[in-house]
Amino acid sequence: xxxxxxxxxxxxxxxxxxxxxxxxxxxxxxTWLLVIFSYIFYLSFGALGVLVVTLSAVAVFHIxxxxxxxxxxxxxxxxxxxxxxxxxxxxxxxxxSAFILDNVASVxxxxxxxxxxxxxxxxxIVGLSYFSFSGMSYILDVYYEKIxxxxxxxxxxxxxxxxxxxxAGPIVRAGELLPQLRKGxxxxxxxxxxxxxxxxxxxxxxxVIADQLTGHVSMILASPQQYSSFTxxxxxxxxxxxxxxxxxxxxxxxxxxxxxxxxxxPQNFLMPYSSVNVAEFWxxxxxxxxxxxxxxxxxxLEIGGRGTRNANVRIARxxxxxMLLCGLWHGAGWNFVLWGGLxxxxxxxxxxxxxxxxxxxxxxxxxxxxxxxxxxxxxxxxVVMIGWILFGTSTLASAFTYLWRILTWAxxxxxxxxxxxxxxxxxxxxAHLLINKDRNLIxxxxxxxxPTRTLTYACLLLILTTLVPSEAVPFVYVHF
Amino acid sequence: MISDELKTVxxxxxxxxxxxxxxxxxxxxxxGWDSLSHVNVVLAVEKHFGLRFKGAEVLxxxxxxxxxxxxxxxxxAQQ
Numbered sequence: 001x002x003x004x005x006x007x008x009x010x011x012x013x014x015x016x017x018x019x020x021x022x023x024x025x026x027x028x029x030x031t032w033l034l035v036i037f038s039y040i041f042y043l044s045f046g047a048l049g050v051l052v053v054t055l056s057a058v059a060v061f062h063i064x065x066x067x068x069x070x071x072x073x074x075x076x077x078x079x080x081x082x083x084x085x086x087x088x089x090x091x092x093x094x095x096x097s098a099f100i101l102d103n104v105a106s107v108x109x110x111x112x113x114x115x116x117x118x119x120x121x122x123x124x125i126v127g128l129s130y131f132s133f134s135g136m137s138y139i140l141d142v143y144y145e146k147i148x149x150x151x152x153x154x155x156x157x158x159x160x161x162x163x164x165x166x167x168a169g170p171i172v173r174a175g176e177l178l179p180q181l182r183k184g185x186x187x188x189x190x191x192x193x194x195x196x197x198x199x200x201x202x203x204x205x206x207x208v209i210a211d212q213l214t215g216h217v218s219m220i221l222a223s224p225q226q227y228s229s230f231t232x233x234x235x236x237x238x239x240x241x242x243x244x245x246x247x248x249x250x251x252x253x254x255x256x257x258x259x260x261x262x263x264x265x266p267q268n269f270l271m272p273y274s275s276v277n278v279a280e281f282w283x284x285x286x287x288x289x290x291x292x293x294x295x296x297x298x299x300x301l302e303i304g305g306r307g308t309r310n311a312n313v314r315i316a317r318x319x320x321x322x323m324l325l326c327g328l329w330h331g332a333g334w335n336f337v338l339w340g341g342l343x344x345x346x347x348x349x350x351x352x353x354x355x356x357x358x359x360x361x362x363x364x365x366x367x368x369x370x371x372x373x374x375x376x377x378x379x380x381x382x383v384v385m386i387g388w389i390l391f392g393t394s395t396l397a398s399a400f401t402y403l404w405r406i407l408t409w410a411x412x413x414x415x416x417x418x419x420x421x422x423x424x425x426x427x428x429x430x431a432h433l434l435i436n437k438d439r440n441l442i443x444x445x446x447x448x449x450x451p452t453r454t455l456t457y458a459c460l461l462l463i464l465t466t467l468v469p470s471e472a473v474p475f476v477y478v479h480f
Numbered sequence: 481m482i483s484d485e486l487k488t489v490x491x492x493x494x495x496x497x498x499x500x501x502x503x504x505x506x507x508x509x510x511x512g513w514d515s516l517s518h519v520n521v522v523l524a525v526e527k528h529f530g531l532r533f534k535g536a537e538v539l540x541x542x543x544x545x546x547x548x549x550x551x552x553x554x555x556x557a558q559q
Contacts, residue, residue, distance in 0.1 A: 043496060144536070144539050144540045145538070145540055295515075298515060299515055299539065300539060302515070302516075302518070303518075303519065303522065303538045304535050306522060306523055317515065331519045420514065
């Protein structure tokens, strides 16, 4: 399904795009070239998405220009709501309508009203959640006068469909990407080397770690009732590592692709499993999405409700609402909603606790290795892993069965042995434990001596070429 | 220019001893000024200067200079 970053076809596609872009001098021509290549890339995922993103781009570009030229608050408000509707509408229809109608039918069934929606058409549009959020942030940033609306349709379309980040992020803000597009693509040795390093590390995370785990992990998550508790723990560890390696690998490759052209995309994963509390986890996991929810959902809720007398209740309520929406963003299903709710409650509990013991928690947030820090990391990881059960299983019943069988240490069922799960889990967790979580080793690599860099790239290439499984697996987060 | 009065209010709301605020200082650059304490800063400024900001006015703020200008414009409107 679609051009995958790890396919040979994508390498040819990317190489052609870079070669042509390099031969163009005019910035506007480079922008149009990126638009054309982004459309070719997106067309490989289906024509419907291309149609929806084009209509959305034209509408949001026009609304942005209106918001930039008007001063009457009432009229601006109307355009703002139109802009939100243009972005939320396709999401509601293509992603959530079946879920909403099914739940309406379930609610009405006990009172004797019967509906069946078996013929309801479901069209999955890859990347819809990502470009809708990009469009929404553009409208809100223009409305709040944080950025000036672009006057160039090619610039806006390029911001929305820029192929490295189109189908699975990072969710870039217009204020970050548009100035770089205006400056023109930069081709230099440093950026090219950094881009290649990101691509290499991302490919290793995806192909060597995530794809090796997929087979066993998917089987265990699909039918937890069939497996022994030890196998279920292995499956959970494997999924915890798989989802991180898959998604952060994708993000690294997206950052790498853009960097080859001198475009800097924001970092999306900052060693999340080394977090000492849930709040820190969300500053390190899918950073561009969590900051989106912070800036456009949590902060407006906080500002709007600042008159509330009990600040703890207000903060807890707003955190839970934000995380429920975050859960729903990931997929139209109760598992995702409950996953968001779990993180919302965990954030609220942590915030209440942090307010009481502020100084001690600030000390624990340091990178030094102490027992207290290790315990805090383990507790945070436990909450995150319980959440991954909800995230990885297909139904609530399946999730509860999974958790129940682990908690009661059920010995019946198949004991499945995987040669990959425990070693790869150990590698990823030890890396999170030992590497300073605030360092970016890929960026640092460029400052090392030539022999060190050559040796590092040779080792990475060796790992990639020798340990890749025979079958490629689609990226997990593309489905959100 | 950021007034000493506004600076004192922000420092007290953030439990900070001192910080060199300029027009272009961003919340993210100041220790402890995150999405949670942002509301405390806004509430403290409103209380100290006897003002009430609209939600959109607060969400438009990009830096401390914007906050200073908002306070100034509200105080001028009161007179």
